[in-house]
Amino acid sequence: MKYDVQRSCGHDEVHDLFRSAAERQRKIRWLKSTPCESCYREEQKQNCKTNSEMAAKTNQARKAALLLGSVAQVNWAETIRQAVFNALDEALAGKTILLDAKTKDRKRVWKSVSSQLLAIPEASWWIGIYKSLLDPVNPRKTPSTHTLLTEFVAHCLSKVEDAHAVGITTEVFSRVQIAKARANAVIENKIKVDSFIAKGRAIGLKGRVKIWRDGKGSVSIFADDFSFTAEGRWAGKLENETKISNKKIVEFCKEVLDAWPKTQEQFYC
Numbered sequence: 001m002k003y004d005v006q007r008s009c010g011h012d013e014v015h016d017l018f019r020s021a022a023e024r025q026r027k028i029r030w031l032k033s034t035p036c037e038s039c040y041r042e043e044q045k046q047n048c049k050t051n052s053e054m055a056a057k058t059n060q061a062r063k064a065a066l067l068l069g070s071v072a073q074v075n076w077a078e079t080i081r082q083a084v085f086n087a088l089d090e091a092l093a094g095k096t097i098l099l100d101a102k103t104k105d106r107k108r109v110w111k112s113v114s115s116q117l118l119a120i121p122e123a124s125w126w127i128g129i130y131k132s133l134l135d136p137v138n139p140r141k142t143p144s145t146h147t148l149l150t151e152f153v154a155h156c157l158s159k160v161e162d163a164h165a166v167g168i169t170t171e172v173f174s175r176v177q178i179a180k181a182r183a184n185a186v187i188e189n190k191i192k193v194d195s196f197i198a199k200g201r202a203i204g205l206k207g208r209v210k211i212w213r214d215g216k217g218s219v220s221i222f223a224d225d226f227s228f229t230a231e232g233r234w235a236g237k238l239e240n241e242t243k244i245s246n247k248k249i250v251e252f253c254k255e256v257l258d259a260w261p262k263t264q265e266q267f268y269c
């Protein structure tokens with residue numbers, strides 16, 4: 001449904017809203033209380049620079065690792081980790097419920113979490129977890145201190161007993177472990193893809209390489225300039241319009257299919 005909404009900056013906008021009536025009303029209230037996209041961006045640009053500069057200074061004073069990433073990523077991650085470190089300080093001072101659990105392991109766990117968080121340099125790691133905490137209807141709302149702390153702390157733990165020692169439930173701990181495993185699988189696949197892009201380029205391949213499985217056991221590789229059909233085990237048929245030798249391409253295709261024995265995948269050399 002289309003709605004006319006006046007944003008807090010005074011600009012009028014038309015929004016096409018879906019979901020339930022209650023959620024549409026919630027979204028409209030949020031739209032009315034916030035500036036439009038371009039005014040918001042302008043305001044952010046001004047605030048962001050000073051905020052992230054200040055955050056970078058305090059993070060540095062805590063001896064946090066230098067962040068890696070693009071300038072925009074680093075700036076954003078500096079403010080995220082400053083918020084996390086502040087939340088952690090509060091927790092250590094006994095000001096949040098995460099410290100309710102009074103076990104002898106508590107101090108050890110907090111110490112380990114603090115040192116892990118200080119040492120994580122990838123800006124994308126900080127941003128990825130932070131983004132997962134944002135409300136899809138109200139994405140500019142900052143997550144509560146409690147949510148922020150629970151999630152980042154849970155990401156640093158590998159034993160459920162340690163989670164319990166700082167008041168994190170088994171449920172939250174398990175959910176985070178699953179998310180971590182998924183994120184690792186994505187990273188591992190990216191490394192694999194990158195290595196095959198390099199191999200493909202080394203033999204002179206250009207463009208798309210795509211693994212296709214039809215669900216009946218037949219598997220092919222379609223590329224921009226050749227196609228390879230594996231009928232049976234590598235009894236491959238090859239249509240090749242490249243100047244690369246069939247032998248090299250077949251070898252490459254076999255390796256690609258070995259690397260992804262069950263899934264579809266595509267990449268660009």
Ligand SMILES: [Zn+2]
Nearest residue numbers: 009011036039
């Ligand atoms: Zn505006």
